[in-house]
Amino acid sequence: MANRQKFRRIGIVGAGSMGSMMALAFSELGLDVSIWDVKADNVDRLLDNAKNVKSLKGSLDGFHKLEDFIRSLDKSPRRLFLFSITHGPPADSVLNQLRDQLKSGDIILDGGNENYRNTERRQNELKSKGVAWIGMGVSGGYQAARHGPSLSPGGEEGIINDVLPLLQKYSAKESKTGRPCVAYIGPRGSGHYVKMVHNGIENGMLSTLCEAWGLLHQCLGLEYDEIGKIFENWNATGELKNTYLVEIGSQICEQKRGPESDQKGKGNRRQCHMLDEVLDKVVQDDDDTEGTLYWSVMEAAERHIAAPTIATGHFLRVASGNRAQRVKVATNLRNVPRPRQVKLSENDKARFIESLRLAVYASFLCSYCQGLELIARASTDEDWHVNLETCIQIWRAGCIIRADHIADILEPALTNAAERHIHVMNVKLIDEVAAALAHNYQNLKEVVLRAGEWDAYAPSLSASLEYVKYEAGTSLPTQFMEAEMDLFGAHGYDKPKVKGEDPGKPQKGAHHFEWKPA
Numbered sequence: 001m002a003n004r005q006k007f008r009r010i011g012i013v014g015a016g017s018m019g020s021m022m023a024l025a026f027s028e029l030g031l032d033v034s035i036w037d038v039k040a041d042n043v044d045r046l047l048d049n050a051k052n053v054k055s056l057k058g059s060l061d062g063f064h065k066l067e068d069f070i071r072s073l074d075k076s077p078r079r080l081f082l083f084s085i086t087h088g089p090p091a092d093s094v095l096n097q098l099r100d101q102l103k104s105g106d107i108i109l110d111g112g113n114e115n116y117r118n119t120e121r122r123q124n125e126l127k128s129k130g131v132a133w134i135g136m137g138v139s140g141g142y143q144a145a146r147h148g149p150s151l152s153p154g155g156e157e158g159i160i161n162d163v164l165p166l167l168q169k170y171s172a173k174e175s176k177t178g179r180p181c182v183a184y185i186g187p188r189g190s191g192h193y194v195k196m197v198h199n200g201i202e203n204g205m206l207s208t209l210c211e212a213w214g215l216l217h218q219c220l221g222l223e224y225d226e227i228g229k230i231f232e233n234w235n236a237t238g239e240l241k242n243t244y245l246v247e248i249g250s251q252i253c254e255q256k257r258g259p260e261s262d263q264k265g266k267g268n269r270r271q272c273h274m275l276d277e278v279l280d281k282v283v284q285d286d287d288d289t290e291g292t293l294y295w296s297v298m299e300a301a302e303r304h305i306a307a308p309t310i311a312t313g314h315f316l317r318v319a320s321g322n323r324a325q326r327v328k329v330a331t332n333l334r335n336v337p338r339p340r341q342v343k344l345s346e347n348d349k350a351r352f353i354e355s356l357r358l359a360v361y362a363s364f365l366c367s368y369c370q371g372l373e374l375i376a377r378a379s380t381d382e383d384w385h386v387n388l389e390t391c392i393q394i395w396r397a398g399c400i401i402r403a404d405h406i407a408d409i410l411e412p413a414l415t416n417a418a419e420r421h422i423h424v425m426n427v428k429l430i431d432e433v434a435a436a437l438a439h440n441y442q443n444l445k446e447v448v449l450r451a452g453e454w455d456a457y458a459p460s461l462s463a464s465l466e467y468v469k470y471e472a473g474t475s476l477p478t479q480f481m482e483a484e485m486d487l488f489g490a491h492g493y494d495k496p497k498v499k500g501e502d503p504g505k506p507q508k509g510a511h512h513f514e515w516k517p518a
């Protein structure tokens with residue numbers, strides 16, 4: 001792998017959390033690294049921190065001036081940049097500062113969480129200059145950026161193949177096979193699209209797991225350390241084995257406040273859990289620092305993909321973000337019950353916790369189904385030819401949605417379908433997926449019923465239950481909705497058991513009835 005590597009130096013644009021970690025990682029891999037940021041302090045902080053890192057192999061050169069940064073890359077036969085800037089206008093403004101200094105042959109890997117339409121616009125703008133812009137999803141947060149993330153590069157295939165050996169070295173590796181968690185995803189904005197959907201799936205899972213945590217803590221009254229042990233067990237074996245969010249969930253539950261917790265060395269109340277320091281407020285959607293989840297929900301709506309686990313998770317986050325307003329509303333809604341603690345026998349408790357484990361698994365799988373179906377739809381619409389099995393393969397390690405059991409079901413089934421030239425658009429048509437959802441329906445139902453009874457928060461869990469239920473339905477109550485819409489809007493309807501209408505195409509019905517003459 002190392003022999004095929006063409007690049008000796010990489011130029012990183014942006015020394016934020018991600019850019020800084022990537023700089024250290026690439027230097028550790030033996031590359032010389034140049035790094036520049038609009039804010040000199042960011043570069044200086046990184047160089048300061050780097051003094052304590054003994055494992056660096058390549059040089060790490062920080063620059064305050066853009067021209068010096070660019071010059072440092074001039075000796076490379078082909079200049080390689082890695083962009084790590086906040087998406088949208090900030091990334092455009094930084095690119096505009098660079099633009100005049102770019103030249104034919106330059107390659108820019110955009111490791112930000114960018115909207116795929118912006119990626120495609122930049123690809124088109126830079127093409128006439130001979131500059132290749134690769135929209136590359138980087139997953140796993142700053143932790144993985146340091147030690148090996150999951151990567152989804154999309155753009156010109158030939159260019160991506162040129163950088164692939166380097167990316168393979170950098171990326172996470174699947175633990176059993178050692179396979180790198182990076183592959184060419186497809187043309188144009190497909191790489192950033194896949195990362196966007198990854199974050200959508202991530203949020204369906206995050207929401208599901210925080211709801212499970214709430215049930216265990218607020219309703220069963222379990223201590224954080226006990227929940228930590230439960231998550232540890234869930235992560236050790238079975239349907240949730242080696243699931244990243246469960247794994248870090250266990251660590252979070254058990255983490256005590258340490259001297260470093262207030263970043264001043266004073267927070268030495270060891271008996272106190274870190275989790276008690278964290279408010280219930282997720283603000284990424286409000287302050288627009290990240291757009292991937294919101295775009296996933298928009299894309300699902302626009303491309304007609306039912307994605308309720310992901311969408312309800314998003315709305316929970318939105319409601320959580322504006323805490324100031326929420327606490328006012330909560331005063332007005334004070335008669336609405338809050339989650340209440342219940343007393344269960346040890347047997348009932350153990351039985352419920354086992355149902356919860358399987359309900360969480362089913363809801364994670366729902367999130368995966370919804371995300372993969374969105375990718376399949378977009379790939380067909382945009383003519384990207386994204387392989388779903390490649391997505392599963394690159395999500396095997398290094399990323400936030402890593403979930404061994406789900407990958408073990410999906411990867412062989414998707415590979416098998418691909419070998420038989422079956423284009424999977426609906427993941428629930430895979431027998432193993434359908435069996436897992438059907439098998440765990442009762443667990444989802446029990447958990448959602450209990451959550452209702454105990455007034456616990458369960459938006460994603462209940463959305464997943466409804467999703468499985470209505471996706472399995474052949475007599476939905478939308479029969480009545482269709483009639484109402486025909487009455488008030490002459491929207492038309494199709495008839496049961498009529499050829500060409502039942503099941504027919506998703507298009508306006510062939511009939512209208514004058515229910516009430518206008």
Ligand SMILES: NC(=O)C1=CN([C@@H]2O[C@H](COP(=O)(O)OP(=O)(O)OC[C@H]3O[C@@H](n4cnc5c(N)ncnc54)[C@H](OP(=O)(O)O)[C@@H]3O)[C@@H](O)[C@H]2O)C=CC1
Pocket residue numbers: 013014015016017018019037038039042084085086087089090091093094111112113114138139140141142289290
């Ligand atoms: N954190 C994570 O878990 C992940 C983040 N990403 C993506 O990676 C990219 C970097 O994120 P991260 O490192 O976490 O964020 P940081 O906020 O730490 O870094 C953002 C970088 O963008 C620069 N920037 C922001 N606004 C402007 C602006 N208006 N003009 C010029 N520069 C600007 C920042 O400089 P300054 O300090 O001067 O504002 C900084 O260099 C983002 O696109 C993010 O979506 C991708 C995967 C995971």
Ligand SMILES: O=C(CO)[C@H](O)[C@H](O)COP(=O)(O)O
Pocket residue numbers: 113138139140141199202203284285290291292293400
């Ligand atoms: O990309 C990520 C992980 O994969 C980042 O953690 C990102 O900040 C997640 O943000 P959001 O949930 O708002 O999309």
